Amino acid sequence: MKLSVGAILMGIAICLWLPGGAALHAAAKQNFGLITGSTTPAKPMRDEQLYCENFADAAREAQFAWRLAKIKELEQGLAKRMDELEKNKAALAAWMSRRQAFLDRARGNLVEIYTRMRPDAAAQQIAALDDLTAAAILVKLDARAASLIMAEIAAERAAQLTRVIVGAVRTGGKGGGT
Numbered sequence: 001m002k003l004s005v006g007a008i009l010m011g012i013a014i015c016l017w018l019p020g021g022a023a024l025h026a027a028a029k030q031n032f033g034l035i036t037g038s039t040t041p042a043k044p045m046r047d048e049q050l051y052c053e054n055f056a057d058a059a060r061e062a063q064f065a066w067r068l069a070k071i072k073e074l075e076q077g078l079a080k081r082m083d084e085l086e087k088n089k090a091a092l093a094a095w096m097s098r099r100q101a102f103l104d105r106a107r108g109n110l111v112e113i114y115t116r117m118r119p120d121a122a123a124q125q126i127a128a129l130d131d132l133t134a135a136a137i138l139v140k141l142d143a144r145a146a147s148l149i150m151a152e153i154a155a156e157r158a159a160q161l162t163r164v165i166v167g168a169v170r171t172g173g174k175g176g177g178t
Contacts, residue, residue, distance in 0.1 A: 111140045114149070123152030126161075135164040 114122045114137055126134045126149060138146045138161060150158050 107140070111137065115141055115145045119145075119148035120152045122149045127153050127157050131160060131164045135161050139165055 114126070117125070122145075126137060129137070138149065141149070150161070153161070
């Protein structure tokens, strides 16, 4: 006889709900001396005990089937999520490569722009930048263009940029300053 999961769960609930249901459920699992060769006569089972004993295997099978279905459902969800993450990873890698290509072009173009500017105009622009950006641009400029621009920057700001450049050289290009 094949029972539905609902019927099996109802049977388990009835077995455990009856007075002493947990004890009945445990008693239903005992063999009552029938297999062990005990010389004491087996105790007769009550109807509730027989019901729970007959129901135990079907309940275990239903519980196993439910758990197996739940595991398969979770595995499918996990596989779907992993596919989404792989797609996102690929999209992020493509975006990072486009960004890096843009930055490389921009760096080259930016240095070329500052090289072609008049030194006084370039000095105003560079002086307004943060220390690391300004120092990075000055280092990439050829020495002649950088010296003309530095001559136009206020002495205190030029000294600060020089300290940043020297600190970057001392620390292997990782920036620096005081």
